[in-house]
Amino acid sequence: MTSLRSRLRSVSVSIKTKLGTLVVVSVFITTGLLMVALRTETELRFITVFSVIATLLITQFVAHGLTAPLDEMNTVAKSISHGDYTRRVRGADRRDELGDLASTINRMADDLEAVDRHRKELVANVSHELRTPIAALRAVLENVVDGVSAADPETMRTALKQTERLGRLVETLLDLSRLDNGVVPLRSRRFEVWPYLSGVLKEANLAAAQRGLSSGSGSHTRTDVHLHLDVSPPELTAHADSERLHQVVANLIDNAVKHSPPHGRVTVRARRGRQPESLDLEVVDEGPGIPESERHKVFERFNRGGVPSPHGPDSDGGTGLGLAIARWAVDLHGGRIGVAESARGCRIQVTLPGIPPPRG
Numbered sequence: 500m501t502s503l504r505s506r507l508r509s510v511s512v513s514i515k516t517k518l519g520t521l522v523v524v525s526v527f528i529t530t531g532l533l534m535v536a537l538r539t540e541t542e543l544r545f546i547t548v549f550s551v552i553a554t555l556l557i558t559q560f561v562a563h564g565l566t567a568p569l570d571e572m573n574t575v576a577k578s579i580s581h582g583d584y585t586r587r588v589r590g591a592d593r594r595d596e597l598g599d600l601a602s603t604i605n606r607m608a609d610d611l612e613a614v615d616r617h618r619k620e621l622v623a624n625v626s627h628e629l630r631t632p633i634a635a636l637r638a639v640l641e642n643v644v645d646g647v648s649a650a651d652p653e654t655m656r657t658a659l660k661q662t663e664r665l666g667r668l669v670e671t672l673l674d675l676s677r678l679d680n681g682v683v684p685l686r687s688r689r690f691e692v693w694p695y696l697s698g699v700l701k702e703a704n705l706a707a708a709q710r711g712l713s714s715g716s717g718s719h720t721r722t723d724v725h726l727h728l729d730v731s732p733p734e735l736t737a738h739a740d741s742e743r744l745h746q747v748v749a750n751l752i753d754n755a756v757k758h759s760p761p762h763g764r765v766t767v768r769a770r771r772g773r774q775p776e777s778l779d780l781e782v783v784d785e786g787p788g789i790p791e792s793e794r795h796k797v798f799e800r801f802n803r804g805g806v807p808s809p810h811g812p813d814s815d816g817g818t819g820l821g822l823a824i825a826r827w828a829v830d831l832h833g834g835r836i837g838v839a840e841s842a843r844g845c846r847i848q849v850t851l852p853g854i855p856p857p858r859g
Contacts, residue, residue, distance in 0.1 A: 525554045568597045572604055579604075584612035625672065632665040671820045674746075685740050685831055689776060692735040692769050693728075699748045700726045700767065703756075724759045726752065729768040737769075738776035738853045743828040747836075750821035751782040751847055758786035758845065777853030785844040794838040798826040825849075 529550045568590050578586045587608060588601040639658045642648040704726060748767065755765040768781040789797055829836040834851040 521558060524557055528553050528557075568593075568601065572601065575604060575608070579608055579611060582615075584608050584615060629665070629668065632661040632668070636661040636665070671824065674824060685743065687738055687740050687832075689736055689738050690741055692737050692778065693730045693733055695741065695744075696728055696730065696748065696767055696769060699745055700728055700752070703749060703752050723762050724756045725762070725764045726756075727764060727766045729766055731770060735769060735771055735778075736776060737778035737851065739778065739832055739851050740828075743831060744851070747825045747828045747849060748780070748782070750825045751849075753821055755782050755784035755786070755845065755847075759784050760786060772850060772853060774853045778849075778851045780849040780851070781839075781846055782849075783841065783844060783846045788841065788843070788845045789838050797838060798822045798836070 532550050532553075568588070571590075572588050575586045575588050587605045591598055591601040591605055593601065636658055639648075639654060639661070643650045643654060648654050704722070752765060752767065759765060763785040765785075766781075766783045768783065770779045771777070772779045826836050829849055829851070832851050834849065836847065836849045839846045839848045
């Protein structure tokens with residue numbers, strides 16, 4: 500921070516120096532011409548005219564160097580305001596305030612271009628995710644209305660599964676909306692880790708057994724994968740928002756189970772962190788793992804990863820929102836989440852800071 504301030508301070512002198520130099524040069528020219536007039540007995544009016552012309556020429560030269568970049572910045576800013584984020588300001592390498600301003604405008608254009616691209620991707624992805632269950636539900640209902648199939652319990656169960664999938668997707672999108680608006684409070688409390696995580700794993704197994712072949716973020720649907728809990732020490736306690744932590748663990752389990760081989764094993768491991776009531780969590784599976792080139796974007800929204808599911812190409816990969824919500828919940832705690840090195844499968848580490856230190 501100190502080096503940045505000193506740099507900005509040194510940069511801010513440059514334009515002032517140019518203006519000061521302009522004044523000094525103008526004074527020297529006027530003084531020199533006046534001395535010439537006194538020695539050569541030239542009329543003062545001619546000296547005044549020459550002095551004004553010389554000063555105007557120098558001022559015009561300096562002013563052009565200062566205003567030309569501003570005109571370009573104004574043009575680029577107008578383009579950005581009309582939705583054209585492709586134009587950039589030249590002269591960002593100048594070592595003065597104009598160069599600093601050009602760099603700022605270019606960074607702003609980069610950020611706005613990225614936001615616009617993400618917005619378009621979000622609309623496209625949400626449209627795709629909503630279209631799939633709606634199309635399936637419509638097909639079932641059309642068959643019933645046209646008399647192709649009867650409204651028997653099996654047909655209604657199929658329609659119900661698609662409705663549930665659609666409802667879970669909408670609920671996930673609402674979670675993301677509350678996330679972006681910052682309206683989700685954090686209610687942290689102290690709890691025992693073993694019974695808490697044991698309950699999360701039981702709920703995951705129960706949801707899988709009840710939903711059968713349906714899919715959804717945070718609720719895996721395979722019953723052939725064994726879930727194992729490893730908490731040490733057994734009396735381990737932590738300080739966190741239990742509801743948000745539930746989102747983290749449930750979505751990580753969901754992701755691990757979907758990518759596990761048949762009759763695979765998913766381990767949820769909990770250890771005491773470095774700070775009081777902090778918690779280190781790991782969710783480890785035996786799947787194909789995540790390539791290092793893909794690890795930086797596995798927590799992005801609607802990212803499904805480039806690794807095919809080991810239990811069939813036609814299996815549902817979910818919405819691609821589960822890991823994004825997990826990262827948000829961890830960030831809300833001020834913790835960290837990431838993909839760690841693993842000899843086999845995928846290992847995702849979560850660190851929650853526990854009780855924050857008192858301020859002051």
